[in-house]
Amino acid sequence: MSDEANWVAHPEWQCGKCNVALVVRQVNVEYLGNAFPANLLKCPQCGNVFIPEELALGKMVEVEKSLEDK
Amino acid sequence: MCQAACPIHVDARGIAREMAKGDSAAALALLRKTLPFPGIISRICDSPCQRACKRNEIGDTIAINALERACVNYGGEPTDKPRVLPKKSKRVAIVGGGISGLTVAYDLGRKGYGVVIFEASDKLGGNLWQISRDELPAEIIRADIANVTNLGVEVRYNSLVNRLGLNGSSPKLAALRNEFDAIYLAFGAHTDDSFEVERDANGKIKVDPVTFATSMDGVFAGGGVLWSVDLRSSIQSISEGRRAGISLDRYLQRVSLTASRVNEGAYTTRLFTNTQGIASSSMIEMDDPVDGYERDEAIAEAQRCIQCECMECVKDCEYLRAYERYPRKYIREIYNNLAIVKGTRYANQFINSCSLCGQCAAVCPEHLDMGEVNQNARREMVKQNRMPVSAHDFALRDMEFSNSDKFAIARHQPGTTTSEYIFFPGCQLAASSPANVERVYADLRARLNANVGLMLGCCGAPAEWAGRDDLFQASLAQWNEQHAALGKPKVVLACSSCYRTFKKYLPDVEIISLWNLFEAWQLPNVQPNARTIAIHDSCSTRHESQMQDSVRNIVNRLGYKIEELALSRDKTACCSYGGVMWLANRDLAEKVVQRRIAESEFAYVTYCAMCRDFFAARGKPTRHLLDLIYGDDNWTTQRGPDFSQRHENRARLKRKMLKEIWSEPLDDPAEYESIQLKISDAMRERLDHRLILVEDIQRVIAHAEKTGRKFLNRDTGHWLASLKPNAVTYWVEYSAQGEAFEIHNAYSHRMYVEEQPQ
Numbered sequence: 001m002s003d004e005a006n007w008v009a010h011p012e013w014q015c016g017k018c019n020v021a022l023v024v025r026q027v028n029v030e031y032l033g034n035a036f037p038a039n040l041l042k043c044p045q046c047g048n049v050f051i052p053e054e055l056a057l058g059k060m061v062e063v064e065k066s067l068e069d070k
Numbered sequence: 071m072c073q074a075a076c077p078i079h080v081d082a083r084g085i086a087r088e089m090a091k092g093d094s095a096a097a098l099a100l101l102r103k104t105l106p107f108p109g110i111i112s113r114i115c116d117s118p119c120q121r122a123c124k125r126n127e128i129g130d131t132i133a134i135n136a137l138e139r140a141c142v143n144y145g146g147e148p149t150d151k152p153r154v155l156p157k158k159s160k161r162v163a164i165v166g167g168g169i170s171g172l173t174v175a176y177d178l179g180r181k182g183y184g185v186v187i188f189e190a191s192d193k194l195g196g197n198l199w200q201i202s203r204d205e206l207p208a209e210i211i212r213a214d215i216a217n218v219t220n221l222g223v224e225v226r227y228n229s230l231v232n233r234l235g236l237n238g239s240s241p242k243l244a245a246l247r248n249e250f251d252a253i254y255l256a257f258g259a260h261t262d263d264s265f266e267v268e269r270d271a272n273g274k275i276k277v278d279p280v281t282f283a284t285s286m287d288g289v290f291a292g293g294g295v296l297w298s299v300d301l302r303s304s305i306q307s308i309s310e311g312r313r314a315g316i317s318l319d320r321y322l323q324r325v326s327l328t329a330s331r332v333n334e335g336a337y338t339t340r341l342f343t344n345t346q347g348i349a350s351s352s353m354i355e356m357d358d359p360v361d362g363y364e365r366d367e368a369i370a371e372a373q374r375c376i377q378c379e380c381m382e383c384v385k386d387c388e389y390l391r392a393y394e395r396y397p398r399k400y401i402r403e404i405y406n407n408l409a410i411v412k413g414t415r416y417a418n419q420f421i422n423s424c425s426l427c428g429q430c431a432a433v434c435p436e437h438l439d440m441g442e443v444n445q446n447a448r449r450e451m452v453k454q455n456r457m458p459v460s461a462h463d464f465a466l467r468d469m470e471f472s473n474s475d476k477f478a479i480a481r482h483q484p485g486t487t488t489s490e491y492i493f494f495p496g497c498q499l500a501a502s503s504p505a506n507v508e509r510v511y512a513d514l515r516a517r518l519n520a521n522v523g524l525m526l527g528c529c530g531a532p533a534e535w536a537g538r539d540d541l542f543q544a545s546l547a548q549w550n551e552q553h554a555a556l557g558k559p560k561v562v563l564a565c566s567s568c569y570r571t572f573k574k575y576l577p578d579v580e581i582i583s584l585w586n587l588f589e590a591w592q593l594p595n596v597q598p599n600a601r602t603i604a605i606h607d608s609c610s611t612r613h614e615s616q617m618q619d620s621v622r623n624i625v626n627r628l629g630y631k632i633e634e635l636a637l638s639r640d641k642t643a644c645c646s647y648g649g650v651m652w653l654a655n656r657d658l659a660e661k662v663v664q665r666r667i668a669e670s671e672f673a674y675v676t677y678c679a680m681c682r683d684f685f686a687a688r689g690k691p692t693r694h695l696l697d698l699i700y701g702d703d704n705w706t707t708q709r710g711p712d713f714s715q716r717h718e719n720r721a722r723l724k725r726k727m728l729k730e731i732w733s734e735p736l737d738d739p740a741e742y743e744s745i746q747l748k749i750s751d752a753m754r755e756r757l758d759h760r761l762i763l764v765e766d767i768q769r770v771i772a773h774a775e776k777t778g779r780k781f782l783n784r785d786t787g788h789w790l791a792s793l794k795p796n797a798v799t800y801w802v803e804y805s806a807q808g809e810a811f812e813i814h815n816a817y818s819h820r821m822y823v824e825e826q827p828q
Contacts, residue, residue, distance in 0.1 A: 068458035
């Protein structure tokens with residue numbers, strides 16, 4: 001997943017609740033019973049996971065579509 | 071036409087297609103696919119194909135036999151190299167080495183059976199040798215017969231069965247039956263009553279007309295041996311040999327001789343081909359009739375072929391055209407798609423892209439309805455739990471909204487406890503023009519001179535379209551319950567999809583089209599100098615000619631002149647809302663609606679709110695019939711409301727009517743609804759395209775502000791928060807602007823991100 005680097009290249013965003021910088025962590029994403037690990041930004045304190053627009057409208061839609069047709 | 075008329079179904083149309091391109095090798099390959107003896111047949115065939123050729127109606131038949139000969143002359147190698155299956159242990163005896171017996175030898179030899187031909191004379195070919203050598207040269211016969219002998223078929227010459235042959239041996243059929251696993255009798259027109267099989271009154275061997283089985287187990291017969299008159303039809307002999315060969319193979323494999331044997335031999339096709347507008351033409355003459363067509367002549371003749379095909383439905387339907395095939399192939403793909411256990415279902419989107427509008431059935435000479443096929447396929451996909459959830463989700467949630475407390479009501483006319491009628495405007499008219507719903511309800515109460523109640527909600531059509539029988543039945547049941555509680559009054563319908571749904575699924579409910587009522591009423595808003603317009607019939611009125619007439623009468627009486635669209639009434643096209651096409655395949659839906667609005671230069675009048683809004687959104691001057699009835703003759707294009715406004719309009723209509731007409735106290739709005747938003751026009755358009763509603767955004771912000779769960783952009787000071795109120799997770803980037811929130815961006819995804827608190 002070559003786009004992966006972009007999904008975590010968002011230093012401008014921090015956790016608005018905990019006021020700390022986000023860190024890259026492996027997070028499980030799931031669709032229709034299929035789970036995948038992905039490296040995403042999240043708050044090290046409250047755990048809130050950051051999904052950037054390009055991930056939601058790019059790779060996620062692509063994977064959703066292919067899983068729906070499986 | 072030609073292919074069906076051919077007893078062995080040579081693809082003459084395909085041959086003409088390849089030859090017209092000058093590819094005689096490809097044409098010959100097509101010929102060889104069905105025909106074992108192209109050299110012989112291309113010279114002596116009695117060509118039943120040419121009698122069936124559609125060109126006869128517009129000039130001369132295509133010279134198919136001469137084109138076949140050109141294939142052989144210019145297509146390359148005279149002998150073929152067929153693929154042969156591994157040798158089998160079972161052996162077949164063929165009595166008679168004429169063209170029918172040779173066909174069986176060829177077909178079974180290729181399947182790997184041990185084949186022995188018992189030939190009474192000293193050469194194979196039978197009657198072929200009685201044809202003049204000018205017409206059929208000996209080397210042509212020998213070359214084609216080599217296609218059989220090259221397969222390793224054994225030939226016993228001068229071998230008579232049941233009679234004394236020249237070599238002195240004469241096996242009895244019974245003895246042959248012991249030596250071989252099956253037998254094919256093909257000794258031509260010779261009458262020989264010494265065989266121990268049943269015969270008819272003329273002494274001809276009796277066979278089953280489909281399987282060519284004789285009365286003796288494992289013994290089959292075909293070709294001239296069966297014919298009471300000498301047909302001298304080589305192609306018929308080959309056909310009977312081929313069909314007997316299928317039986318022999320099945321007999322030897324011990325499977326059913328009779329299962330699925332349709333359209334073997336010549337048959338009459340139901341294929342419709344429109345020859346309108348095709349110029350008449352004569353057959354290309356041969357410079358040298360003895361040698362047949364020159365290459366150029368053959369190409370010119372092949373180009374006369376009109377390539378018969380029935381594409382009537384594909385011509386008129388953008389959807390059927392978009393996937394570049396035709397119904398027979400589509401249906402096979404749908405069937406395969408439903409049968410896939412593991413792997414990608416490539417036809418999912420195809421199945422979900424149909425508007426289910428029924429136009430194909432209306433234009434099809436055979437009334438094939440792809441909509442019905444797709445509708446059933448969708449039900450099956452839902453049943454198999456294989457329906458892509460994103461395909462219809464938004465429309466189903468819209469329906470859920472309409473049937474929720476946000477919109478649905480059922481009331482008697484204020485001050486009354488019974489209803490003779492109720493008005494059910496449907497979901498999208500209320501979403502699109504709530505003011506017209508109020509006007510109609512006031513008119514009905516004033517003009518019907520009876521108690522008129524009101525029901526708001528959705529008829530459930532989106533669930534039907536999505537193949538969700540569970541949701542559809544639940545929706546009908548909810549509607550029925552409310553209707554029964556009002557005493558089952560007559561139902562006045564403004565929406566043609568509702569009309570279709572109720573007529574089909576609630577036959578006990580008495581329904582009246584609003585247009586039938588208006589047709590009989592005074593129309594106060596007649597336009598003195600009204601323009602000419604075209605009427606777009608909703609696809610769900612396809613078979614409601616009376617409703618279509620009412621609409622036209624009303625439009626005429628309002629002063630407008632009507633120009634009919636080429637595709638109107640029972641041939642009308644869908645606006646792309648039908649079948650949830652607009653959601654399942656948005657690119658295709660765009661093409662569908664663009665094509666429809668380009669059909670006429672005149673402004674359109676619709677009597678369905680979705681059709682109006684879809685057309686108007688693309689800049690087509692369009693009014694709903696109710697707009698005209700209530701005097702709105704403003705044809706400047708006005709976009710309909712966006713998806714958020716469609717929700718708001720319904721919710722607001724309910725509250726307004728309850729307050730103003732029934733004086734009922736209103737429920738308190740939900741907390742999130744008080745969140746005020748500032749959304750630019752460009753952002754509204756983005757939200758609409760991304761199917762994100764204002765209420766979704768209000769929920770996200772309400773949740774974020776309450777919990778503090780949000781991200782902060784250090785550069786811009788914007789907040790970013792998410793919430794998953796249903797199957798979708800919504801993300802909103804916003805900033806506080808005094809009391810309100812300005813929306814900077816919003817997006818969504820369906821994948822679920824696991825929460826992992828630290």
